[in-house]
Amino acid sequence: xxxxxxxxxxxxxxxxxxxxxxxxxxxxxxxxxxxxxxxxxxxxxxxxxxxxxxxxxxxxxxxxxxxxxxxxxxxxxxxxxxxxxxxxxxxxxxxxxxxxxxxxxxxxxxxxxxxxxxxxxxxxxxxxxxxxxxxxxxxxxxxxxxxxxxxxxxxxxxxxxxxxxxxxxxxxxxxxxxxxxxxxxxxxxxxxxxxxxxxxxxxxxxxxxxxxxxxxxxxxxxxxxxxxxxxxxxxxxxxxxxxxxxxxxxxxxxxxxxxxxxxxxxxxxxxxxxxxxxxxxxxxxxxxxxxxxxxxxxxxxxxxxxxxxxxxxxxxxxxxxxxxxxxxxxxxxxxxxxxxxxxxxxxxxxxxxxxxxxxxxxxxxxxxxxxxxxxxxxxxxxxxxxxxxxxxxxxxxxxxxxxxxxxxxxxxxxxxxxxxxxxxxxxxxxxxxxxxxxxxxxxxx
Numbered sequence: 001x002x003x004x005x006x007x008x009x010x011x012x013x014x015x016x017x018x019x020x021x022x023x024x025x026x027x028x029x030x031x032x033x034x035x036x037x038x039x040x041x042x043x044x045x046x047x048x049x050x051x052x053x054x055x056x057x058x059x060x061x062x063x064x065x066x067x068x069x070x071x072x073x074x075x076x077x078x079x080x081x082x083x084x085x086x087x088x089x090x091x092x093x094x095x096x097x098x099x100x101x102x103x104x105x106x107x108x109x110x111x112x113x114x115x116x117x118x119x120x121x122x123x124x125x126x127x128x129x130x131x132x133x134x135x136x137x138x139x140x141x142x143x144x145x146x147x148x149x150x151x152x153x154x155x156x157x158x159x160x161x162x163x164x165x166x167x168x169x170x171x172x173x174x175x176x177x178x179x180x181x182x183x184x185x186x187x188x189x190x191x192x193x194x195x196x197x198x199x200x201x202x203x204x205x206x207x208x209x210x211x212x213x214x215x216x217x218x219x220x221x222x223x224x225x226x227x228x229x230x231x232x233x234x235x236x237x238x239x240x241x242x243x244x245x246x247x248x249x250x251x252x253x254x255x256x257x258x259x260x261x262x263x264x265x266x267x268x269x270x271x272x273x274x275x276x277x278x279x280x281x282x283x284x285x286x287x288x289x290x291x292x293x294x295x296x297x298x299x300x301x302x303x304x305x306x307x308x309x310x311x312x313x314x315x316x317x318x319x320x321x322x323x324x325x326x327x328x329x330x331x332x333x334x335x336x337x338x339x340x341x342x343x344x345x346x347x348x349x350x351x352x353x354x355x356x357x358x359x360x361x362x363x364x365x366x367x368x369x370x371x372x373x374x375x376x377x378x379x380x381x382x383x384x385x386x387x388x389x390x391x392x393x394x395x396x397x398x399x400x401x402x403x404x405x406x407x408x409x410x411x412x413x414x415x416x417x418x419x420x421x422x423x424x425x426x427x428x429x430x431x432x433x434x435x436x437x438x439x440x441x442x443x444x445x
Contacts, residue, residue: 001023001025001026001027001105001106001313001314002026002027002029002103002104002105002106003019003026003027003028003029003104003105003106003107003108003313004029004030004031004089004102004104004106004107004108005028005029005030005031005071005108005110006031006079006082006089006107006108006109006110006111006250007031007032007033007109007110007111007112007247007282008030008032008037008038008066008073008110009037009038009110009111009112009280009281009302010038010040010060010112010280010281010299010302010303010306011110011112011279011280011281011282011283011302011303011305011306011309012030012032012037012038012108012110012112012279012280012306013037013038013060013061013066013306014279014302014303014304014305014306014307014309014310015108015110015277015279015306015307015309015310016028016030016066016069016071016306016310017061017066017069017306017310018306018307018309018310018311019108019309019310019313020069020070020071020310021069021310022310022311022313023310023313023314026313026314027072028070028071028072029071029072029074029102029104030066030071030072030073030074031074031077031078031079031089031091032073032074032075032076032077033076033077033078033079033094034075034076034133034134034135035075035076036059036062036063036134037059037061037062037063037066037073038059038060038061038062039058039059039133039134039137040058040059040060040299041131041132041133041137041158042157042158042299043058044058044131044136044137044140044158044162045158045161045162045164045165046058046161046165047137047141048137048140048141048144048162048165048166048169049164049165049166049168049169050165050168050169055134055137055138055141058134058137059134063075074091074093076093076094076095077091077092077093077094077100078091078092078094079091079250080092080099081250082107082250082251082254084107084251084254084255084273084275084276086103087103087104087105087107087275088101088102088103088104089101089102089103089104089107104275105275106275106276106277106313107275107276107277108276108277108278108279108309108313109248109250109251109263109271109276109277109278109279109282109283110278110279110280110282110302110306110309111246111247111248111250111282112246112247112280112281112282113132113244113245113246113247113281113282113297114132114244114245114247115130115131115132115240115241115242115243115244116242116243116244116245117130117240118212118240118242120212120213120214120215121213121214121215122214122215122216122217122223123215123240125215125216125217125221125222125223126217126220126221126222126223127143127147127222127223127235127236127237127238128215128223128238128240129143129237129238129239129240130239130240131158131162131239131240131241132244140237140239143237144166144169144171144237146236147171147236147237148171148172148236149171149172149174149233149234149235149236149237150166150171150172150173150174150235150236150237150238150239151173151174151175151176151226151233151235151237151238151239152166152173152174152175152176152238152239152241153176153177153212153226153238153239153240153241153242154176154177154240154241154242154243155175155177155179155181155182155183155184155208156183156185156241156243157183157186157327157329158241159175159177159239159241160175160182160183160195160329160331161329161331162239162241163175163199163204164331164332167202167203167204172203173203173204173205174204174205174206174207174226174233174235175199175204175205175206175207175208176207176208176210176211176212176226176228176233177207177208177209177210178209178210178211178242179208179209180208180209181196181208182195182196182199182206182208183195183329184344185342185345186327186329186338186342186390187336187338187342187390187392188342188343188344188355188376188390189344190357190374190376191336191374191376191390191392194374194392195331195334196208198331198332198334199332202332205233207228207231207233210228210229210230210231211228211229212226212227212228213227213228213229214227215227215235215238222236223235223236223237223238226238244281244297245260245261246260246261246262246263246281246282246283246295246297247281247282248261248262248263248278248282249261251263251271251276254273255271255272255273255276255278256271256272258284258293258295260295262282262283262284262295263278263282263283263284264283264284264293265277265278265279265283265284265305267286267319267320268308268312268316268317268318268319268320269283269305269308269309269312269320270312277309277312277313279302279305279306279308279309280297280301280302280305280306281297281302283305285301285305285322285323285325286320286322286323287322287323287324287325288322288323288324288340288408288409289324289340289341289346289387289388289408290341290349290351294325296323296325298323298325298327300323300326300327301323304320304323305320308320321409322409324339324340324388324405324408324409325339325340326338326339326340326401326402326405327339327401328398328401333394334392334393334394335392335393335394335395335396335397335398336390336391336392336398337390337391337392337397337398337399337400337401337402337404338388338389338390338391338401339388339389339401339402339404339405339408340378340386340387340388340389340404340405340408341353341378341387341388342378342388342390343355343376343378343388345388346378346387346388351380351387352380352381352382353378353379353380353381353387354378354379354381354445355376355377355378355379356376356377356438356441356442356444356445357374357375357376357441358374358375358376358434358437358438358441359372359373359374359375360372360373360375360430360434360437361373361430361434362393362395362397362429362430362434363426363427363428363429363430364426364430366426367426367427370395371393371394371395372393372394373391373392373393373395373397373434374391374392374393375389375390375391375392375434375435375438376389376390376391376438377389377404377414377417377438377439377441377442379413379414379442383413384413384414384415384442385411385412385413385414386404386407386408386412386413386414386416386417387408388408389401389404389407389408389438391404397434400434400435403435404417404435414439414442415439417435417436417438417439418436418439418440418442418443419436420433420435420436422435422436
């Protein structure tokens, strides 16, 4: 069997490794348009902030490793056409311009995603940067050396982490987002209010509920100002972090997709064409809280789906368990974990949901130190099934988001969590773990 993998992203790298691990008689050919594989874009802010000193450390594989496992890699080759009827892939060598065509038995589409670039006047100005791949990370680092006024557009995880990195570097930072709150997809208002207050106290200018209307540039084409409908901000450097869209144009009208271009896959990662698999940012996920397909571009989803491609490349062996969109964030000493739905997202989807909010210490007050944990649990009012949760503390409680993720995946109820067996040891927690107490708040409501 011959397998062609298009795009060596997180999902692509995982797929290649697991295909070769599972199957000794499969030939794997990889086309990758870049000169590197498996770049951890979630580490860009760590690089910008100097936490990671060498961007080369932000790769979890490399072409040499994949070749040693038996893959044939065609680096700096851009796939320009796919013929799904004749099962051929046409690719262009970006160094020589030469065009080649190869056949496949199975095709793996792991082309990832690309930052959304809004059609804003002046967006072609110099020093307006995207934030996704290795080369862009290096450009941001280089240009931030001489920039003083930095504008970040987009208040999701990547944007917020960059804000922190630039603040720690002594920059004058402005954050613009079209939504009224930062981190809107992950956290409810009780949490974002506190984080926004912290940002303002650290000198960050917040322009929330504002969209960028235009950019101004000087005579050399370098950005100088960012305009919203009501305000103008000076800028030496602008980072655009307004979201991602799947890079799936090669299969347009050839497999089933969501309106945004995300490829629809079944629980074995097969598309509507059984000889084509898709995974990672180019594909949908099964979102367990709503038991529906969704588009959630996260590295965690990508590596799991890539593993499943390897397991199922010959036959259906291992089914996808779905995702809760579980994520963590470190911001100015706050440790934040979230999983599943916010109350805002649940209500917006007409779910009869409710929530409880609780603050409590993570361990007994008689210990020398302790820290408050802010917690919220979202649940279905009728079935009491857990739909989502959020936690935030100066103490590292983020692994509890993984516990709650399992609770959602396994369709646990509030009562299940309220009475779950967690250990007690005063160094670490209380006789009732704070997750027990959070669920028990529902009894009090």
